[in-house]
Amino acid sequence: MINVEALKRIVGDDWVVTKRDQITGYLADETYLGVLPKPAENVVVVKPANPEEISAILKLANEEKTPVYPRGGGTGLVGAAVPTRDGIVLSLERLDKxxxxxxxxxxxxxxxxxxxxxxxxxxxxxxxxxxxxxxxxxxxxxxxxxxxxxxxxxxxxxxxxxxxxxxxxxxxxxxxxxxxxxxxxxxxxxxxxxxxxxxxxxxxxxxxxxxxxxxKFGATATLVVSFEDRRAAIATVPKILQAGIIPMAIEYTEKSLMEETAVHVNMTWPAKQGKAQLIIIMAETNEDQLYGLCEQLSEICEKNSAVDILMAETTSEQAEILKIRSEVGNALKPKIADALDVTVPPAAIATILDEIDKVSQKYGIFIPVVGHAGDGNLHPNMYWEFEKKGVLKQAKQEIYEAAIQLGGVISGEHGIGKTRLPQFEMCFDPKQRELMLGVKKLFDPNNILSPDSAIC
Ligand SMILES: Cc1cc2nc3c(=O)[nH]c(=O)nc-3n(C[C@H](O)[C@H](O)[C@H](O)COP(=O)(O)OP(=O)(O)OC[C@H]3O[C@@H](n4cnc5c(N)ncnc54)[C@H](O)[C@@H]3O)c2cc1C
Missing domain, CATH: 3.30.465.10 (Uridine Diphospho-n-acetylenolpyruvylglucosamine Reductase; domain 3)
Known part of the structure; x- marks a missing residue:
């Protein structure tokens, strides 16, 4: 039972929402629909104004052993903020200063x-x-x-x-x-x-x-470097870093995805050639330094089979490229059952892409890939066809195993949340798991905060 009256005494009647139709937006996050956890039936949304109210809510929940799910912007991709047990969604939205x-x-x-x-x-x-x-x-x-x-x-x-x-x-x-x-x-x-x-x-x-x-940086430029095939593009990434050029971003993407996304946001993708592309953002203290490094970078890319290099210099051109890149997930979403987040050591980035291609060939379904290539972090997008053929779990497992084999991890940035808990044990030995559970117990003796998330 959730003590709604006590919650109202803490935050005021207006800030406790119990009606289901008024809390639907708090029952999901941006997780792909193929893996989005089902929310619990009895959920109350509470909107405290300050840490003191949050303290009183948590004291109450701890006494009554009521699960509490902290909620930020709800943009998470692994179901971490989804309330899967009857309890309280604690929204931070009023702490907005x-x-x-x-x-x-x-x-x-x-x-x-x-x-x-x-x-x-x-x-x-x-x-x-x-x-x-x-x-x-x-x-x-x-x-x-x-x-x-x-x-x-x-x-x-x-x-x-x-x-x-x-x-x-x-x-x-x-x-x-x-x-x-x-x-x-x-x-x-x-x-x-x-x-x-x-x-x-x-x-x-x-x-x-x-x-x-x-x-702020003195000078920035964004380059879109096009290649005819994905391996050539991704294999160029370690060469750039090994040459001592450290851009602010090296993103891997595919031209068809960028064009599709550009249409989705009513914009035009500027790079017209090749199939696979690197978006490289350079940020330096002055223009001389910037142009010197961009020249060096272009030479490396050309030596590694780049077929076109487009350089955006104005702030608005650069912002447009970043905007289209940021919207890829949203544009693809209806077609995707789940997007992965594997990360490998930077020099192994081409090998993990080969492994993803092998999985794609094995099941006869294309796997579009975007990702933060400079960080060794790729997002293979798993089409609904994997789910329809009943092979989504198996295909994901094969990609995870390949990443771990290469010294990588199953998540570089999105986290474990709830959707990746089934793979938790493949990531840690029993001793590390025991230490993590011990830390959790020390902080949260009654396991009220975000149960069923992050560790198990
Ligand atoms: C289109 C799109 C693109 C994205 N791109 C990236 C990307 O490039 N890189 C990346 O890392 N992520 C990316 N994300 C994922 C997401 O934006 C991040 O994980 C973000 O940090 C989540 O913040 P949030 O406030 O939305 O958290 P929520 O989704 O609300 O919550 C996520 C987790 O954090 C906990 N939490 C939230 N607020 C608090 C708090 N105040 N105290 C304690 N726990 C809290 C929740 O309980 C939950 O477990 C993307 C998401 C979308 C939809």
Whole structure:
């Protein structure tokens, strides 16, 4: 039983929603329909205004052993925010203030419910930069930290983990704790911040984050490099990195997907040649440096069979390319049962693509691939035909096994959530699993926070 009356006393009547037709938007996330978990029947959505209310909700839930599902922007792709047991969806949407952009320390202090879109505007207004860019700007600061989001711009500056310097967290037992601060170095005690990053909502509710910012780049350019075949394109990626050129992003994609996506968003994909393409974003301190590196980069690509190199220099041309790339998932969605997120060591990226091709050939179904090639992170998109033929699970398993064989992992950025729990045991030995369960028990003795997610 969910104690609705007690919840109303904590947050006020207006912020507890019980009617099913008013909470449907909170019962799913952006997970592909072939694997989206079924939500529970009795779910209440609660919208607290501050950490103190969250603390009171968690104390109550802990006493009454009611499951609680923290919810950010609901843009997750592994069903982590879906309430699969009767309980409370705890929405962070009212914690929506940027507290401070500290230009001197180059840090932003933000409440957890601030969206990426809102945060990027504040950072831009302060003439600073937050490089990570997961594809949906509706993601919230707390969600991005809880998922350690990656995205297109991680090659040079890393994923969200590299930016988190401080957190305010409400523990499942109700205590409000402050971790870290505006510090670039902090070797004091065990690093709990990094335990919370990528905890997918199972260890605590993040209410505030202090994130590092960068000065804006002096000059940027976006190149779309076209190749006739996917292996030639992807095999070029390690060559670029080995030459000492570290772009902000190296994305792998396929021309037909980009054209289809461009139509979906009423735009035109500018690169007309080849079949497989790399989108390379270069960001340097000045134009001389930028053009020098772009020239070197072009030579490497030409030596590796590139058939065309398009260079976008204006801000709007570059933004259009990134926009189309960000929309690929949405455009493809109706045709896709699930999209994977395998990551391998950077030099093994061509081999994992070969393995994906083998699976595709074995089942006679094409697997379109996009991904963050510079990070060794690919997203093979599994068409509904796999599900219709009854081979989706098996085909996914074969791709996962190939990734692990190459020293990789089954998720580079989307996480385990609920949809990848069946593969959890293939990723960790029993001792690591025992340690993870022990940590969970220490934070959350009654297993109220996001049960059935991230670890098992
Ligand atoms: C079109 C599209 C493109 C995407 N591209 C990328 C990409 O390139 N890279 C990438 O990494 N991801 C990508 N994603 C996935 C998603 O945007 C990220 O995982 C994002 O970090 C999720 O944030 P959210 O606020 O939407 O979290 P939600 O989906 O609401 O929640 C995700 C998990 O975080 C937990 N959580 C949320 N807020 C909190 C909080 N305050 N405290 C504790 N736990 C919390 C939830 O309980 C849940 O377990 C994409 C998604 C879409 C739809």
């Amino acid at each position: 940027v507290i401070e952009v500290d230009k001197d320390n180059m840090m932003i202090v933000s409440e957890a419910g601030v969206t990426l879109e809102h945060m990027l505007k504040e950072v831009e207004n302060a003439d600073l930069l937050f490089p990570p860019h997961p594809g949906d700007e509706g993601a919230q600061v707390g969600g991005m930290v809880a998922c350690n989001a990656g995205g297109t711009r991680a090659v040079k500056y890393g994923v969200v983990r590299s930016y988190v310097k401080g957190l305010e967290v409400v523990l499942p037992t109700g205590e409000i704790v402050q971790m870290g601060g505006k510090l670039l170095k902090n070797n004091t005690g065990l690093d709990l911040i990094h335990l919370l990053i990528d905890s997918e909502g199972i260890l605590g509710v993040i209410t505030k984050a202090t994130l590092k910012l960068y000065p």
